[in-house]
Amino acid sequence: MKLERLQIRNIRNLEEVMIPCDHGIHFIHGANAQGKTSILEAIHLLSNLRSFRDHQVENLLMTGRTTGQVRGMFRVGGTGEATLRVDLVKGAARFEKRAYINDKLSRSAQDYFGVKLNHSPIQFHAITLNPTSTDLIRGEPSLRRNYLNQVISSENPSYIEILKHYQKALDQKNALLKQESPFDPAFLEVLNSQLVKAGAEVIRERLGFLKRIQDPALRFLKNIAPRQTAVHLAYKQGEILQFTGHFELPSIQILMENLHQKLIEKGGLERLRKTSLVGPHRDDFLIKVGAEASGRDPDLVDVGSQGEIRSVLLALKLTELEEFERITGVQPVLLIDDFSSELDSTRRGFLLNYLEDSRLQIFVTSTDDLITDLGSKGKSIRMHQGRIEQDSL
Numbered sequence: 369m370k371l372e373r374l375q376i377r378n379i380r381n382l383e384e385v386m387i388p389c390d391h392g393i394h395f396i397h398g399a400n401a402q403g404k405t406s407i408l409e410a411i412h413l414l415s416n417l418r419s420f421r422d423h424q425v426e427n428l429l430m431t432g433r434t435t436g437q438v439r440g441m442f443r444v445g446g447t448g449e450a451t452l453r454v455d456l457v458k459g460a461a462r463f464e465k466r467a468y469i470n471d472k473l474s475r476s477a478q479d480y481f482g483v484k485l486n487h488s489p490i491q492f493h494a495i496t497l498n499p500t501s502t503d504l505i506r507g508e509p510s511l512r513r514n515y516l517n518q519v520i521s522s523e524n525p526s527y528i529e530i531l532k533h534y535q536k537a538l539d540q541k542n543a544l545l546k547q548e549s550p551f552d553p554a555f556l557e558v559l560n561s562q563l564v565k566a567g568a569e570v571i572r573e574r575l576g577f578l579k580r581i582q583d584p585a586l587r588f589l590k591n592i593a594p595r596q597t598a599v600h601l602a603y604k605q606g607e608i609l610q611f612t613g614h615f616e617l618p619s620i621q622i623l624m625e626n627l628h629q630k631l632i633e634k635g636g637l638e639r640l641r642k643t644s645l646v647g648p649h650r651d652d653f654l655i656k657v658g659a660e661a662s663g664r665d666p667d668l669v670d671v672g673s674q675g676e677i678r679s680v681l682l683a684l685k686l687t688e689l690e691e692f693e694r695i696t697g698v699q700p701v702l703l704i705d706d707f708s709s710e711l712d713s714t715r716r717g718f719l720l721n722y723l724e725d726s727r728l729q730i731f732v733t734s735t736d737d738l739i740t741d742l743g744s745k746g747k748s749i750r751m752h753q754g755r756i757e758q759d760s761l
Contacts, residue, residue, distance in 0.1 A: 369492045369698065370729040371411070372443050378436035379413075379428050379456075380406035381754040393723060393730045393746030397737045402751040404733040408496065408703040410438040411731060414452050415494035415701070416522070417467055417477050425456065426463045434458045444489045452490055482525040491698040493522055497685045498705035504684075505669055505677050509652035516574045516653065519688060523695045527573055534566035538644055545642045560631050563647055568623035570648040575603055575617055578653060581687045582614060588683035592718050596676055597657050599668060604652040606630070606645075612656065655680060675712060682715060686722070699727065707734040 371389040376382045381403050387394075396404045405421070409428065412420050419428055429436045436456040444450045453468040466473060467480040469488055474480035485491060503511055520527045541559040544552065578601045586598060602612035605626075611618075618626075630646045638645050657672065658665035668680060693699050702723070707716070723730050724745065737748055750757045 369442055369490055371440050371492075371701065372449070373441040374407075374411065375437070375439040375441075376407065376410045377438075378430040378433040379410050379438060380430060382406050382410070383430065383754060385754070385756060387749065387756065389729070390747045391729055393732060394749060395737060395746050396731060396733045396749045396751060397735065398751035398757070399735065403754040404751050405498075405705050406754075407751075408498075408705050408731055408733060411440075411494050411701065411703055412496050413454050414438050414440045415492060416518070417454065417465065417480060420496045420498055420703075420705075421500060425465055426458065429456050429458060440492065442490050442492065448489075450488070450490045452484070452492060478525050478528040481521065481528070485525060485696060485698065491696070493692060493696075493698055493700040494703055495685065495689055495692065495700050496703040496705065497682070498703075501681055501685070502674075502677055505655060505672075505681060509650075512653050513649070513651065516577060519692075520573050520577055523577075523692060524573070527570075530566055530569045530573070534563065534570055534648070537562035537566060538647065538649060541644050542642075545638060545644065560628075563644075564624050564627045564631065567627050567647045568620050571603075571605075571623050571627075571651070572617070572620055574648070574651075574653070575611060575615070578603060578611075579615065579617055581684070581691055584690060585680075585683045585687040588686045589679060592682055592715060593676070593679040596679055599655050599657055599680055600665070602654045602656050604654055606650060609654070675715075679715065682719065689728070702728050702730045704730065704732045707732045 370391050374385075374387045374389060376385045376387075381401075385403075385407070387407070396407055398404055409419050409421065412418070413425070413428065417425075419425055422428065434457065437453065439451060439453045442450045442452070450470055451468075453471070455464075455466040455468070457464045457466065467477075468474065469480065469483055469490060474483065485493070504515055517527075517531060521531070537559050541556065541563065544556055544559065582601050585601075589596060589599065600612065600614075602609055603615075604610065610626075627646065634645045644650075655668040656665040657668050668677060672680070689700055689702060704719075730746075737750070
């Protein structure tokens with residue numbers, strides 16, 4: 369499903385913007401701080417109900433405004449029209465984010481994603497590549513956990529409910545561990561049982577995703593950087609590398625038994641430190657360099673150059689695009705922020721050739737007009753001080 373029109377009001381420095389959209393590549397260009405990235409951020413919000421560059425959605429509101437809105441219009445059945453809309457409302461007591469499908473308010477993020485993906489003519493999803501994306505490889509484990517959770521949730525909204533069950537039990541357990549007295553060991557056992565069940569489901573979903581993307585990611589990497597050493601994906605539980613390379617997907621029962629055993633082993637230390645030390649909230653996934661697909665291979669973050677890390681990241685994002693369409697049957701929209709600084713000329717050339725040959729709807733920001741500089745085909749949109757200065761084919 370492709371955007372036909374995009375309306376943005378009071379988002380960042382975009383007071384009122386309306387963009388008629390084409391079905392191919394949109395090159396959004398202009399000087400820095402003119403609103404280019406804010407357009408991509410608005411599309412990302414419409415799809416994912418979050419920003420890709422700010423954890424606080426409230427910060428998307430234009431300074432001094434109490435309401436903001438992003439509305440996407442879609443063509444349905446040739447002549448009909450459908451809409452997605454996200455309203456941001458800053459009240460005296462609290463901030464609210466309201467998501468609508470055809471003007472019907474969604475009850476939750478899971479409801480919005482589920483209806484949007486499975487029970488609506490609007491099957492819309494956006495995937496983003498931006499300058500901070502390398503943090504996925506260089507950053508803290510929490511960033512990689514969040515990445516896995518977000519990607520899996522976008523493909524399978526029911527995963528959100530699994531995460532909620534796990535987080536609720538985890539919060540209760542941590543609160544219990546912090547209690548000085550009275551301490552209820554029976555309640556701790558109940559919570560551990562809940563964590564084992566939900567945690568095993570979370571881990572299996574993550575492992576399933578990593579297993580699915582291993583081969584296509586490697587294929588993309590070979591096309592992007594033919595001389596670069598192969599990589600493989602590994603899942604790390606605590607200090608132990610549990611699954612690496614082309615691993616076999618373990619059953620839920622095996623994962624539950626493993627978690628249960630680790631909770632027994634770490635029970636005393638958890639009481640001492642007054643926090644939960646075992647479970648998918650502590651896990652990580654690593655990108656290992658080498659053809660052996662073993663735990664002995666070094667981590668990409670330790671031995672890879674900036675160019676090699678960007679090549680792997682690009683391979684992961686293109687794999688994410690392909691897998692989302694393969695699993696859901698929905699072709700996503702691709703958002704690329706700051707194209708000129710993200711990739712060198714070789715990787716830019718590969719990506720542009722790939723995108724021009726694809727059927728994707730794409731929005732690219734750059735300080736340069738890539739249509740002029742690279743001879744590319746697409747729609748040129750020039751931004752100046754939060755307004756569209758030029759809009760042409």
